Amino acid sequence: MTVIAKSDRPRGWPLSSATVRAVLSGHGILGLAFAAIIYLICLTGTLVVFVHDLQHWEQPRTPAVTAIGEAPLSRAIDTARRAAPADAALYVTLPSANEPGATITAYSPTFDRDWSIDAVGDLTTQATPVSQFLLDLHIALHLPRSWGGFLVGLAGVALLSSLISGILAHPRIFKDAFHLRLGGSRRLQEADLHNRLGIWALPFHIVIALTGALLGLSTIIVGALAMLLYRGDTAKVYGLFVEPPPAVNAGAAPLPRIGPLLAEARRRASGAEPHQIVIERAGRADARVTATSERDRLLVPQDTTIFDAGGRVVQDRHPRDLAAGTKILGGIGQLHFGWFGGLPVRLIYGLLGLALCVLTSSGVTIWLARRRDRGRAVPQWERLWAAVAWGQPLSLALVGALGLAIPTAGAALVWLWLAATIGLLAVAGVSRWIKGPVAARWLRRGLGGVLVLLALLHLVVAPFGGTGLAIDGVLLIAGGWLLIGLRKPVAG
Template sequence: MASSIWPKANKRLVDRSLSAHSVMGLLVSAVMFIVCLSGTVAVFEDEIGWWERPTAPVLAVTPEAAQASAERVIATQPDTSHIYLYLPRDNWPRFVAGGDDGLETANTEGALTGNYETPWNDFLIHLHYYLNLPPSFGMIVVAILGVMLVAMAISGFLAHPRIFRDAFRLRRKGQARIVQADLHNRLSVWTSPFTIVVAATGAMIGLFSVIVLVLAQTSFDGNTRPLVEAVFGEEPPPDASPAGLADIGAALAAMPEVAPDADPFLVVLHDPGTAGQHVSIYGEHHDRLIYGETYNFDASGNFMGHEGASDGEAGQQIASSVYRLHFGDFGGLAVKLAYALFGTALCIIIAAGMNIYFLKRAERGAAMPRLFSAWSALVWGTPALFTLTLLASLMGISGTWLPLLFWGGGLVIAVGGGLLADHIRVGQILRMLLWIALLANVALHAAIHAENYGNPYTWITSTIFVLFAIGLFARSLTPGSGKTRLEPSAAE
């Protein structure tokens, strides 16, 4: 047999390279786990936003009140390039108005009643969208993870020819690796449509800017504007000459005639106070997946046309449907609960996949207890850090401090877990931290916002937190809970 052309490898170098490879795989899995878990929680961003900043519900807003709120926004933010009016909906009964420098809640008369700051909700969305990185770069990173997730789902099917035949075979006792493999494979089959749809739409959202740049270079001589306008519609040419504020009220009053089947939920005034200003009203079509059709009006409230998300080219309608399909923002609470269930299953799939890897190594006599423990710390430390950052937000900490607390805390927890080298003990400690922090959040929130607990969004969310904490506490009291080590006995 011919000798290898490669020099004989140093065993220590090989071991170190394998360890480095494992660490990189662990980091990729950890980041993917964080993206999936944050996305699962973000399904309830509206409910969490209500809980974080509870106010009295506003059930309806008249065109006159909308005009009054816009006038108050331009008075407080004279240099804003846009005015935003978020109108109440069935599942979101509040009125929020503002400009480039921030939003405020408003009452039924259009008076601005206070800050609408939801720092933890903003942190969560920024984490899921961008991993708290600069947006243009972070969104691409998250999109690449979406592409990887689609590839993993497809390759998983190809690698397991019996995956459908064994779809309902779930062994909960026996060899630890087999138990984890069954959990990983069964959940992968049951949730595969959800996983592929959510991962693919997330990749589409994240890579849209890249796709636009590439297509602009190949088909539009580097000009991105025609391509963007083909999807989102054309805008009137800008005219910065001073003018009175546009008549938003007239535009809203015309909506029942212009689009009787659309419920307005967002009003955007572009370039307010200029001769080129125009009004865009987003209308929700309840029988469609599109985010909303955009109806455009001039400064006097005269209808100029709609962008075509509801009846335009197929590609335009698909592009407008991606957001709601990705976040489960359709079909009401039942769809949100289904997305939360499937999202949790996806997180379990990722966690079990890494568990299988570590168990296989243990069976071969090459156990990695420190990395296994660090992985356990990341899996349970991520939800624990969510609750700790939420608690910090209630205490007045916001801005860049929340991502610093999350990522810094994650590093400390992972390193600490690795040093402890006991994934069972690490999981127990972090689960205890999780339920304690949940109860602390509810107690502090009740002390701060006691007068707003008549709002169902407030007390229902707090009740769910308490029930989840009780469930975690009860699990810790169950005999034998969390005490069965994942390593086979022969490898210990």
């Protein structure tokens, strides 16, 4: 019979000290894994802010029309209808001087295809695998949407809790808002940077975390409301925010002319410009055409005019008609992704999103450094975190290179990202002779090299000019800085 020494058993606890240490180690690994998910969501979210720019970067030869006439638009819609199944809805995005490029998306439960529209109404299939990869990774981690969205929502809740607890745990954080110690101890320097980024951008961080949690947990929220109010009928909850479909009538009916519908939408929404057309059940008597218009300086573009198959207005809704709660719900997505206000807002969101990534990463780095200072270092965790903090940007850069070289890569991008992630974590886990800071330094250099190669690859396969050249310039500067500017070690 094995006898457990009294000193090995915590007082009043049935488990031995070794077992408690093992449980604590597992607890720490789980915490590190969830921190990695939060960091990945923040990183991909920062990139998704520029997803429309990335789409232009991926397909530089796509026509960037700033206006389109009725005849080319009707021709494009007819072509898309013939290419899509009868039950597919058509989502037409109209161009403008600020947002050039017209597109059509045909979607049904069994069909999903995107096209670009040129000035004469010809369609070109869109190939944006990298942008779509980033969107799916940020929204649902490439998991089934219900599970992935729920996990992303939980990450938003955890991030919001961390922000609030971080403020409460630092009573001098506002007093020391401009106190930044540079050039000394690495841990003190990172702690000051962490605290300053946390307080300077706190409103942005809270908004992003809160809206992300609401978007990710929307299915759970709808289910709870349905149970409380409608005996589990979720359709009634969605009906509060979505117009109910018209009575079913499968009889044949021609689609009304788009030009007069847009003219009527403009007349009814003075000061707004039609931005999107949604065509449902085209060719049937119960068809519906919805024109949504945008207004300057409004977060939620909610000028909506709905027409029936005969071109008659059946619903007309404007911002002044909406309740405050509906306006808030309609603006959550725009506010979360920064898809309002044009390029200046996207640039601000990009910088603040990068700050949130640094805040998340440095929080774990500081925690690991404090453990080391107290004689409880966990070098394996330090290597694993380096594989996350610098390995994830490296993995995404590799995905970008493959997607750019092979636009039809599709699912291969997910497998590349997964293989790179698992491979880097496995190497970090078993490489006991490599210290965490050394691993981070080599990963930074690897990331810098891939970013430079990615920019050069794009310059080879795509013509100069516009958004593509700007993104290539950012990639070259960032890659060069990582290769050259980070050689000098920081005192520890």
